[in-house]
Every structure is written in C-alpha cells, then in structure tokens.
Amino acid sequence: MINHLNAAQSEQQRQWFQTLITHSDSISLGQHLPWVKHLQSKARQELQSLPLVQRKQELWRYSHAEKLFKQPFYPQTNNSDNCYQAGLESEATLSTDSFKLVFVNGRYNATLSSTLVVNNELAEGVIVGNLHAVLQSHANLVMQCFNQTARQGEDVFSALNTALMSDGVFIYIDQQVTLPQPIEVLYLSGPAEKSSSGQDSDSHTQESRKMANLRNVIILQAGAKLSLIERFSGEKDFHYFNNNLTNVVLEQGASIKHSILQDESNTAFHLNSLFLSLFKDSTYQGQHIALGSSWSRTNYTAKFKGTGATCELKGLYTVANQQLNDVHLDINHAVPGCTSSEFFKGILYGEGKAVFDGHVLVEKQSQFSDASMKNDNLMLTENAEVNTKPQLEIYADNVKCSHGTTVGQIDEQQLFYLRSRGIEESRAKKLLCLGYASEIIDAINEPLFQKQVKSILDIRLNEGLLISSSEKSS
Amino acid sequence: MGSKHQSVETLIKSDYKYGFVTDIDSDTLPPGLSESIIQQISAKKNEPAWMLEWRLKAYQRWLSMEDPEWAHIQHPEIDFQAISYYSAPRQKSATAKSLDEIDPELLATYTKLGIPLEEQMVLAGVAVDAVFDSVSVATTFRKELAAAGVIFCSISDAIQDYPELIQKYLGSVVPYSDNFFACLNAAVFTDGTFVYIPKGVRCPMELSTYFRINEANTGQFERTLIVADEGSYVSYLEGCTAPMRDENQLHAAVVELVALKDARIKYSTIQNWYPGNEEGKGGIYNFVTKRGACRGDRSHISWTQVETGSAITWKYPSCILHGDDSVGEFYSVAVTRGKQQADTGTKMLHLGRNTKSTIVSKGISAGHGQNTYRGLVRMAQRAENARNHSQCDSLLIGDQCGAHTFPYIEVRNPTARVEHEATTSKISEDQLFYCKQRGISEEDAVSMIVNGFCKEVFKELPMEFAVEAQKLLGVTLEGAVG
Numbered sequence: 001m002i003n004h005l006n007a008a009q010s011e012q013q014r015q016w017f018q019t020l021i022t023h024s025d026s027i028s029l030g031q032h033l034p035w036v037k038h039l040q041s042k043a044r045q046e047l048q049s050l051p052l053v054q055r056k057q058e059l060w061r062y063s064h065a066e067k068l069f070k071q072p073f074y075p076q077t078n079n080s081d082n083c084y085q086a087g088l089e090s091e092a093t094l095s096t097d098s099f100k101l102v103f104v105n106g107r108y109n110a111t112l113s114s115t116l117v118v119n120n121e122l123a124e125g126v127i128v129g130n131l132h133a134v135l136q137s138h139a140n141l142v143m144q145c146f147n148q149t150a151r152q153g154e155d156v157f158s159a160l161n162t163a164l165m166s167d168g169v170f171i172y173i174d175q176q177v178t179l180p181q182p183i184e185v186l187y188l189s190g191p192a193e194k195s196s197s198g199q200d201s202d203s204h205t206q207e208s209r210k211m212a213n214l215r216n217v218i219i220l221q222a223g224a225k226l227s228l229i230e231r232f233s234g235e236k237d238f239h240y241f242n243n244n245l246t247n248v249v250l251e252q253g254a255s256i257k258h259s260i261l262q263d264e265s266n267t268a269f270h271l272n273s274l275f276l277s278l279f280k281d282s283t284y285q286g287q288h289i290a291l292g293s294s295w296s297r298t299n300y301t302a303k304f305k306g307t308g309a310t311c312e313l314k315g316l317y318t319v320a321n322q323q324l325n326d327v328h329l330d331i332n333h334a335v336p337g338c339t340s341s342e343f344f345k346g347i348l349y350g351e352g353k354a355v356f357d358g359h360v361l362v363e364k365q366s367q368f369s370d371a372s373m374k375n376d377n378l379m380l381t382e383n384a385e386v387n388t389k390p391q392l393e394i395y396a397d398n399v400k401c402s403h404g405t406t407v408g409q410i411d412e413q414q415l416f417y418l419r420s421r422g423i424e425e426s427r428a429k430k431l432l433c434l435g436y437a438s439e440i441i442d443a444i445n446e447p448l449f450q451k452q453v454k455s456i457l458d459i460r461l462n463e464g465l466l467i468s469s470s471e472k473s474s
Numbered sequence: 475m476g477s478k479h480q481s482v483e484t485l486i487k488s489d490y491k492y493g494f495v496t497d498i499d500s501d502t503l504p505p506g507l508s509e510s511i512i513q514q515i516s517a518k519k520n521e522p523a524w525m526l527e528w529r530l531k532a533y534q535r536w537l538s539m540e541d542p543e544w545a546h547i548q549h550p551e552i553d554f555q556a557i558s559y560y561s562a563p564r565q566k567s568a569t570a571k572s573l574d575e576i577d578p579e580l581l582a583t584y585t586k587l588g589i590p591l592e593e594q595m596v597l598a599g600v601a602v603d604a605v606f607d608s609v610s611v612a613t614t615f616r617k618e619l620a621a622a623g624v625i626f627c628s629i630s631d632a633i634q635d636y637p638e639l640i641q642k643y644l645g646s647v648v649p650y651s652d653n654f655f656a657c658l659n660a661a662v663f664t665d666g667t668f669v670y671i672p673k674g675v676r677c678p679m680e681l682s683t684y685f686r687i688n689e690a691n692t693g694q695f696e697r698t699l700i701v702a703d704e705g706s707y708v709s710y711l712e713g714c715t716a717p718m719r720d721e722n723q724l725h726a727a728v729v730e731l732v733a734l735k736d737a738r739i740k741y742s743t744i745q746n747w748y749p750g751n752e753e754g755k756g757g758i759y760n761f762v763t764k765r766g767a768c769r770g771d772r773s774h775i776s777w778t779q780v781e782t783g784s785a786i787t788w789k790y791p792s793c794i795l796h797g798d799d800s801v802g803e804f805y806s807v808a809v810t811r812g813k814q815q816a817d818t819g820t821k822m823l824h825l826g827r828n829t830k831s832t833i834v835s836k837g838i839s840a841g842h843g844q845n846t847y848r849g850l851v852r853m854a855q856r857a858e859n860a861r862n863h864s865q866c867d868s869l870l871i872g873d874q875c876g877a878h879t880f881p882y883i884e885v886r887n888p889t890a891r892v893e894h895e896a897t898t899s900k901i902s903e904d905q906l907f908y909c910k911q912r913g914i915s916e917e918d919a920v921s922m923i924v925n926g927f928c929k930e931v932f933k934e935l936p937m938e939f940a941v942e943a944q945k946l947l948g949v950t951l952e953g954a955v956g
Contacts (some may be wrong), residue, residue, distance in 0.1 A: 058544070274571050379890075381888055384888065385886075388883045388885075389883065390879075390894070391878070391881070392879040392896060395875075397875065398900060401898040403894075403899070405890075
C-alpha cells in the first residue's frame, strides 16, 4: 500500500486546488465587503499550506480521493445564466409542504423558491434567505454570524469552501421564536441543455464539470426552534462536485430537527461538512440519509459548549457498485453533563465501499457525559468493503460511554421465511433491507419527507438488488 | 475522597519490588549505532555471513524510516545514538554450558526475582531461558526437552546449531522492514529464545523466558522465534523486570510465532518492566512487535498478556490467520497508573476460510495513566464465514486518567461476521456499597471488583501465572478507589 504521496501526486493535488482558485475570479459574493474579501484571501493562503489529502492522514485512511483529483472541475459562477430545467418540475412537486429554498447547479433559483423566503417575511424575528441576498440586506448580522463560526475547518476542503463560497442558506431565528413549518432546501444538479449527439455531450460535460461551494449559516437564538430539511438531487450521469459547508449554532435551549437526504447523481462527487455548536440545554436531532454519489463524504463535527445539551444523530448509507460512501463523526464533550448518541446503519448492495469513522472525545472536566456510538453494516455482495472505526477517547471517569459495531448478512432464516411464502429472493432481500433501514428512517419526523425517503430508497434497492440477482442467475 | 487519595498515593509510592541493580562485571559496547557496531555485535556472537548481511540490510532500511507518531503516547525523542546496543555479563569462561559456570551474582539476581533457575526448577517443572541485558545466560532443561525432540535454546545458539531452521523462519512473520522498531531490532538484536516443536509433539512442560535489563544506558533487543510443526502444542511464558533508573531505557523486542497445520501455540506474557516513578521519570519504553502466523489449516495461536509495567507500552500481538479453520485469540489486561501510558491491542488478519478470532481487552487506568486499545480486524476477500468477536472494556479509577478505544474493522467478504463492543465506566458505587455493607474493606472490595473485571483474561493464563498476575494487579491497584 502506498501511503505517501509522491512528488507528482502532491503536485497534481496542489495544481487541482490552484486551478479552481484561478478560475474563481468572477465570483462576486460579497466582494464589496472587506471582511468577506479578507476571509477569502486568507483561506486561499491556507490552501497553500494545509496538509494535502493522503492516506497517511488518519482522516483519509480509507477514503481514496485520487479519483476526485483526476477530474478537472470549474467553480460555479453567478454570471452565466444557463439553467438546468429538465426534471425540475417533478423535483419541485415531490417536495413537502414547506418554505422552500432551491439551488440549481449551486446557484440560487428565486423562481422555484417560496416567495415568502425571498422577501424575508416569514415571521417576526426570522431571517431566511440565500446568503447572497442577506448579505445585501443584513450585512452586519451576517458578519457577526460568520465571526461566531469562524475557524472551524482546518482542512483543505473547508478552506476551499471559504475561498470559493458563492452562495448558501442563511437562517437566523430570534429568541423564543418557533417556525411553524419546516424549511426545505433543495440542491438540484443537471446539465444546462441536452445535446443531441453523444460526442457533443462528452466534450460538453468535460468543460462544464462544475463545482459548487455553498456555505450555510444557521443560527438559533435562545429557545428558538426549527425543523430543517436538506435534499441533494442530481440527474443521472451528470458530473459535478458539491462541496458544502454548514455551520449550526444552537444557543441556550434552542432545538433543531435537521434531516438530510443525499441522493446525488451516480457520477457526482459530494462532500458535506457540518459544524455544530451546542450551548446549554440545546438539542440537535439529525438524520442523515446518503444514497447517491459516486464519491461521497459527510463530516459531522459537534462541539458541546454548554452543559445539558443533547446531540442525537441517526444515519443510513447505501453502497452501490463503484460507490464510496463515507461518514466521519467528531463529537467533542468539552463540558460536563452532555449527551450524545450516534447510530449509523449501512447497506452494501453493490461492489463499493463504505467508511464509518466516529470519534468521541470526552475531556477531563466533562464528568457526567453520556456518549454512545453504534454502527451496523449489512453486506450483501462479494467485492464490497466496509471499513469501520468507532473511537472513544475519554479523560473523565464519571461517564457512561459505549460503542459497538457489527458487520453481518441477512439472516438466512428470515429470508427462508419470506421465500417459503412465495416471495422471490431479490424481493425478499429488499423487504428485509427496508425493515433494517426503517429504524433510521422512522426517526424523520416530517411525514411527507419520510415517505419521500422511503420511496427513493425503494427505487435504489430495486435497481441494486435486481441487477445483482440477474448477474447471479446468468 | 481525601483518605482515598492518600491511600492511592502511598501505594503509588510503594517500591517497585524488582528495582535493584546487580553489581556485575559486564562487557558493554560503547553507545551508538553504526554499521561497525552491528559488525561488532555479529562478530562477538560469531555469526555466519548471512546473518550479518540480514542485519546490515535491516540497518540500511531503518535509516530511511521515521519514528512512528500514530500511537496515542507521548515521549521525548529517543536518541538512538545514546543507547548501548550490546551488554553481556562477563563470563569467566568463554561459554557457560552448565549452571555452575554462571556468575553466582547473576544467579542470586534471578533468585531475588523468584525465578527458580536451579533445583527449584525440577519441582516447578518449567524450563527457563533467562536473558540478562543482551544475552541469554542460562537455559534449563535442555536435555529433558531434547528427549522429546523439542529445541529450546537461545537464538544465538540456534543460529550456530540450526541455521537451516533459522534461515527458513527468522523474519518470515515479522520481516526486517516491518516497522521502525522491528527494523531496529533486526539490525541489533543480541539474543532471545528459539523454540522448535517437532511434528505431533506435545511439549512436555511449560517453556518460559525471563528478561531483565540490568546495565544503565542499554537497550534490550531480543528476538523470540517459536515454530510449532504440524500437530504440535506448546505453551510459552514470558516475564520481564528491570532496575529502577532515572533515565528511560528502550526495550524493542520482536516475537515471531509460526503454527503449522493443526499446531497450537499459547503465548502468555506478564510484563512488569520498571514503570518509572510517580512523576513519570525513568521507566522502560516497551516497544514490541509480536506476531503469529497460523500457516496451516486448523492451527491456533493464543496471546494472553498482563501489562502492568513500563513507562510506555506499545505492542500489538497479532495473528495472521492463513490456514482454513485457524483460530486467533487475544486476551489482555493492561494497567496504567502514575504517568504510565499504554497503547496496546491486536491485529487479526483473516485470510483463510472459517477462521475465527476472539479479542478480549480489559484496560484499567488509575492516577494519571493513559490506556489505549488499538486493534484491527481485517476480513480478506477469501475469508468465507470468518468470524470475530471483540470486547474492549475500560475501567477508570480517578479523574486524572484516560481510557481510549481505537478499533479498526475492515470487511471484504459478505459472509464474514464481525462484532465489536466497548464500554467505559468506573467502579460502580452500587457494587462498592454492596461489598462494604457486608464488612469488606474498601480496598478489598476494589480488588475483588477489578479481579472480577479481569477474570475473563486471567482464566486464560497458566496456573502459576494467573496467581502471580492477580497478586501483581492487587499490588498495583490496592487502595485506588474511584
């Protein structure tokens, strides 16, 4: 195994980042504000010195990123006005009855978004909108929020996001305000126009491989409550790279329900970094469903900053052929008396790879911490790979910490039970997979969204299992 | 809490029983490492050319390697040029073949350590190979073992007497290029133990090695090689002590086990190197590479370790399960107190079909101790129906210590089953209350609870060792009530 990058590889990687930076000059987010300019130029400098992505880095031990660095990407800019239209209607109607923000190929689409959102008139004490617009109307507030969340990502992709951020979601909820309906954010990706000849489309996709760097800032003041749904969706065989970064700050007693569905295109690259700050008695309840992408990675970094806070994460990931699905969790019990629980389940139905890396740190002063972490994997195919690493690092003695992980198969007896009732094998397997996944999906508390997730998972499993069963029989 | 703390302190300050120095005339090479030093070591041991060549190859490789940084331990940089790589008790005659010729001071040392080298041996029925600083000083029961066809001797003798076995197996499990410390060991190892159990032989007695570092500024680099031929069985014990010294001393050993078809090796360690004083001054750096290969079908390797000593323990006794139906086991109790640090665990590499492995790791941290379990379970693509169960429990005593778990699980076969469980807790108030209510003193109660916590591992130890381990644990932890 080659752990070190050779000179050529390092050069290629630096070059990859550099190319993105040089193509980004036309990005115009907040360039009239000196603090934004400063933030971005600093991030550009950091990109030169931050350690490169390599397997020798513990954080990249199992997630090979060579594939990513071989693809040339160009940052999404705001001045081009080509717009992906196909499938938008259906995507829009699928969504739940909520306030909506829609991003198409990394750019905010006002037509598809709810008008209320655009006009910032959702409710008293609530400011919701795309970052671009809010920077115009509430520049000082945005600056304060950025200051509060600054310096969280010390890795190349976070720096890249800061250097190239073009837009994003901005949500600010004032003290004791509860938003009655969920906010839904849609990230849609697809080709600008369909070309008729295959050759054309090939050369076209080469040039238009876009990378979107969206920056989301979500601030809940004391006692505020929010339900947030994020959904990533992409057209089949469309090449692109989403590098999202989300900051969530929960002040005292605030609570958020945050569901994410990653259903990117089968050829997409997806990297989503979430940084959570939890103050006293706040609650974060998250569900993360990752079904799509050819290369996908999700980083959750949660830091407890006040006692009595709770962070609860449930996740489901599936792995199809040639797919990498990676979940990294970093939970920091920096203060006493907080509770964290993480439960992630994986279904590997193709010849791909799943990575789970969870890290719980309980610092010396953090007595009465309660931390549990669990990762289960269901492995259905040959040539698939699971790498799981649930870690505990504990410096306090009066704590309750546990972790567990399993890798296993479908129970033969359960399968037999269904088969004996005349259900064909692939369908029986699917049913068992759905049952296995329901523990996670049922935690989603928006019923419409829950239904949506179920139906998409159903479709994915149909595709995956039927292919593998036909291969078996031939 | 005040009284509790006091009792912890008195205990921590309690003397390290084995901390004496033996005043013995020794033949020690000047500190430093170079090709010429390696040539001198090799010449002193009158080694054949192939051995020197292997050492030099390892040395060249070592020069290009970096000190590993991934372990959860902290220590000042080791100056490899300040260590003397060879130290031997000076013997009256060139070769001491019988016990009578060995320096009586040395024998007294072993008696002090409770290692019965002489007549007691007959009663104890344990064959001992004792390694003092760099060289093997005495091997008992050679004749009796030879009758069974078992080879049990120092590795230096084996290089002279059984070169074909050494050439075949040395470095076959832990190649010289394996890791930084194994590579250093390959370049400078001075002695160690060699065991060969022929086909179908059940070794008639427990084999044992006792390691002791005596000289100041020396490192101990021993190498153990155990080969169990088809259908054989051996149980091997290992113990270690060192004098109390202010500076840190390096112990970088390599242990290789080879189990052929249907063979079974049971390897038990009680490691009680000098842990340093309560400020963390002095103590042994125990950086050891231990690995066993289950080469044949149905072979079985079992590691049991009780780690109570050393300033830093860095060791991962591993099993490579090549053969179908082979079994690997790892049972460990690691105790850290004072400023001790332990980063220990195992690797179970499942390559063959129906291979099974069990990992039971119990970590106990007290005082300022940092205890880390780090393990890897890998199910290769070919490992049909492979099975692993891992259980890692940590017990924290006091609020200044740490317990960490870093398991790595890699599965590439859909029929493999892996389970990993870990918990971290302190001694429960309820359990303590229950015992105290029945008139058991707090110290005894803690000792009972800790012993219960470790029972799963202790029951894997051979009888004599189990008793010693329990006593050792008692001494280490008595009074440390959390």
